[in-house]
Amino acid sequence: MLQEVNRLLTGLNCGKVLETITLPESATTLSIEHGFDLKAFCFHADKEVLREPRVVRVGLIQNSIALPTTAHIVDQKHAIFEKVKPIIHAAGSSGVNILCLQEFWMMPYVFCTREKKWCEFAESIDGESTKFLQSFALKYNMVIISPILERDMNHGEVIWNTAVVIGNHGNIIGIHRKNHVTRVGPFNESTYYMEGNTGHPVFETAFGKIAINICYGRHIPLNCLTFGLNGAEIVFNPCATVGELTESMWPIEARYGAIANSYFVASINRVGTETFSSSFTAGDGKPAHSDLGYFYGSSYISAPDASCTPPLSRNRDGLLISDMDLNLCRQFKDKWCFRMTARYEMYAETLAWYLKPDFEPQIIRDPLLNK
Numbered sequence: 001m002l003q004e005v006n007r008l009l010t011g012l013n014c015g016k017v018l019e020t021i022t023l024p025e026s027a028t029t030l031s032i033e034h035g036f037d038l039k040a041f042c043f044h045a046d047k048e049v050l051r052e053p054r055v056v057r058v059g060l061i062q063n064s065i066a067l068p069t070t071a072h073i074v075d076q077k078h079a080i081f082e083k084v085k086p087i088i089h090a091a092g093s094s095g096v097n098i099l100c101l102q103e104f105w106m107m108p109y110v111f112c113t114r115e116k117k118w119c120e121f122a123e124s125i126d127g128e129s130t131k132f133l134q135s136f137a138l139k140y141n142m143v144i145i146s147p148i149l150e151r152d153m154n155h156g157e158v159i160w161n162t163a164v165v166i167g168n169h170g171n172i173i174g175i176h177r178k179n180h181v182t183r184v185g186p187f188n189e190s191t192y193y194m195e196g197n198t199g200h201p202v203f204e205t206a207f208g209k210i211a212i213n214i215c216y217g218r219h220i221p222l223n224c225l226t227f228g229l230n231g232a233e234i235v236f237n238p239c240a241t242v243g244e245l246t247e248s249m250w251p252i253e254a255r256y257g258a259i260a261n262s263y264f265v266a267s268i269n270r271v272g273t274e275t276f277s278s279s280f281t282a283g284d285g286k287p288a289h290s291d292l293g294y295f296y297g298s299s300y301i302s303a304p305d306a307s308c309t310p311p312l313s314r315n316r317d318g319l320l321i322s323d324m325d326l327n328l329c330r331q332f333k334d335k336w337c338f339r340m341t342a343r344y345e346m347y348a349e350t351l352a353w354y355l356k357p358d359f360e361p362q363i364i365r366d367p368l369l370n371k
């Protein structure tokens with residue numbers, strides 16, 4: 001019975017419920033001492049004759065902020081550094097190859113307030129947060145994805161929503177800037193920065209081809225597709241999102257993205273309620289309030305075969321670790337042929353037509369309507 005429920009809820013991988021992984025005692029000790037959850041699973045692929053399995057160990061960190069938003073911003077940032085340090089050590093000592101932190105991991109989600117004082121959290125790509133993580137990347141031979149608020153010093157000091165990809169030698173491989181800037185309810189990101197200008201880069205790392213689809217980008221199917229067309233095998237989706245707005249979408253969208261694009265999706269969301277000293281509205285006619293809502297955590301990983309890990313908790317800091325055999329991506333392309341059956345030329349034609357000012361939707365009207 002339980003097997004049947006799992007088959008439907010979290011899917012089966014190679015015909016079985018996902019196996020759990022035993023992690024080193026050093027990691028479990030850190031999780032107990034520092035009060036964060038630790039969960040680990042394994043996605044298998046079928047054995048192939050010509051290719052060896054390509055197993056990569058991925059880690060996702062979800063956390064709440066560490067100090068009230070009224071504290072000095074430097075203290076807030078440093079307190080978060082201290083909070084995530086033992087979690088990063090747990091990932092490193094567990095042999096994680098690629099680690100991703102949540103969207104704006106080095107600060108509260110301030111964009112609901114529309115107050116410009118928070119711009120002071122912004123850092124250059126090689127700023128304090130990158131330097132902090134580079135030492136861990138080097139120590140643990142780990143690729144680290146660091147989603148920050150970026151200040152672009154070379155281009156008029158403008159601000160971006162950026163993920164910095166740090167290589168396993170502590171080097172900066174590159175960046176990706178959020179393609180779709182959120183304009184829903186109190187998520188007033190467009191007050192702070194513009195749509196990214198980095199396209200859909202895929203980073204070829206020592207452990208696989210990865211991309212970062214920052215938060216809201218998961219709602220846009222063509223955005224998800226384009227990372228796949230560029231060859232991504234794992235797409236990380238660092239988010240900051242709240243229950244009332246998206247919790248019913250959360251278990252669906254990443255799984256759909258993974259299935260439709262034949263890649264793994266690693267979804268991360270922050271935890272807790274973040275309260276501000278001045279109140280704001282969401283433009284929905286409801287009274288002003290001083291928090292955005294509850295960030296519900298629930299980070300999880302989805303595979304191309306429609307299986308997924310159980311989520312981390314809704315309310316606790318956590319590290320989710322998963323082994324994944326990247327051979328599964330091609331195996332599902334071969335099985336389902338989505339890349340071959342898709343009619344890209346037809347979509348390209350429609351999109352080109354749609355972008356023209358004189359576009360008209362292709363609607364065939366029943367001539368008997370209104371007769």
Ligand SMILES: NC(=O)NCCC(=O)O
Nearest residue numbers: 182187215216240241246
């Ligand atoms: N950070 C962000 O874009 N949140 C917006 C809500 C969502 O898309 O989940």
